[in-house]
Amino acid sequence: MSSSVAVLGFDVGGQSVKAALVDGDGAMLEHCSAGTGRATDAVALVETLASLRRRLVGEHRVAERVGIGIAGVLDRSGTLRGAPNLPLLTGQPLESLLGRGLGGSVVVRNDADCAALAEGWGGAAAGREDFMLVTLGTGVGSGLVLGGRIRRGSSGYGCEFGHMIVDYEGRRCGCGNRGCLEAYVSETAARQQRDEWESSLASAVDEHVAAHGGGVAEALFDLGSGGNGEAEQVAGRMVDLLGSAIASAINLLDLTTIVLGGGIAPGFLARIERLRAAVAASLFARPVADIELLAASRGPWAGAIGAARAAITSDVR
Numbered sequence: 439m440s441s442s443v444a445v446l447g448f449d450v451g452g453q454s455v456k457a458a459l460v461d462g463d464g465a466m467l468e469h470c471s472a473g474t475g476r477a478t479d480a481v482a483l484v485e486t487l488a489s490l491r492r493r494l495v496g497e498h499r500v501a502e503r504v505g506i507g508i509a510g511v512l513d514r515s516g517t518l519r520g521a522p523n524l525p526l527l528t529g530q531p532l533e534s535l536l537g538r539g540l541g542g543s544v545v546v547r548n549d550a551d552c553a554a555l556a557e558g559w560g561g562a563a564a565g566r567e568d569f570m571l572v573t574l575g576t577g578v579g580s581g582l583v584l585g586g587r588i589r590r591g592s593s594g595y596g597c598e599f600g601h602m603i604v605d606y607e608g609r610r611c612g613c614g615n616r617g618c619l620e621a622y623v624s625e626t627a628a629r630q631q632r633d634e635w636e637s638s639l640a641s642a643v644d645e646h647v648a649a650h651g652g653g654v655a656e657a658l659f660d661l662g663s664g665g666n667g668e669a670e671q672v673a674g675r676m677v678d679l680l681g682s683a684i685a686s687a688i689n690l691l692d693l694t695t696i697v698l699g700g701g702i703a704p705g706f707l708a709r710i711e712r713l714r715a716a717v718a719a720s721l722f723a724r725p726v727a728d729i730e731l732l733a734a735s736r737g738p739w740a741g742a743i744g745a746a747r748a749a750i751t752s753d754v755r
């Protein structure tokens with residue numbers, strides 16, 4: 439049995455719920471997960487969370503308040519406002535529903551915000567008061583920490599780095615707007631753009647995916663690193679675009695630390711010099727030497743670990 443009180447954190451995504459039991463220093467003591475799906479409603483979610491809690495608690499002394507990160511936007515009242523992969527939970531007053539269902543106090547936060555908290559709690563951004571986590575995967579997520587606290591804006595809808603407009607007449611984004619960053623530098627974007635590539639590149643990517651698994655963006659980055667010039671050209675443009683968007687965020691918020699995580703982040707980090715050059719090209723009145731671009735270090739359980747952190751540090755509404 440742990441001598442200190444442990445905290446439970448959950449990360450609720452469109453396909454799975456991850457659960458972590460974390461000690462007061464942010465070390466993960468236990469973890470497990472269960473599947474979810476589009477049919478998940480509040481009743482089913484409470485059952486899943488309760489069953490994961492039973493599996494993890496065991497002999498540990500566990501704090502009554504739990505933290506929950508979820509793939510969606512929450513307003514200030516704890517109601518889920520935008521969660522495309524969890525439609526039956528959208529519009530639900532999640533914080534009070536889950537609190538009642540689990541019989542205790544819960545703190546519900548956006549999953550990328552939770553992942554950012556984890557990176558600041560013994561992760562890549564440990565010791566930094568101000569930083570932004572950018573998660574690059576199916577979409578582009580972000581969590582902004584200023585003065586050591588998550589900043590979600592006046593209504594709770596921020597910070598959506600992936601939906602910054604980089605071309606106002608550009609590609610249609612999954613959010614409905616045109617020209618969002620996410621429509622250019624995500625796995626979804628790479629899949630959509632595949633049809634526009636030279637047929638030699640498209641077939642090389644298809645063959646790579648068939649042979650190695652993974653997504654289109656990962657294949658593109660791997661092929662580029664392996665000497666395929668066409669792949670490297672497309673990959674390089676993605677890197678340049680991300681770099682200029684990062685510079686915009688830095689210019690707006692005066693950040694000096696950006697943490698990159700998510701499934702396709704390694705492809706960008708493998709081109710770190712090009713990424714830094716793209717940031718440098720768009721920085722306003724400051725040298726790129728001021729800026730650190732770091733690899734996220736908390737791994738796939740970051741959201742659950744950060745949710746536990748939110749439970750520790752957040753005031754209950």
Ligand SMILES: [Zn+2]
Binds near residue numbers: 600601612613614618
């Ligand atoms: Zn968008």
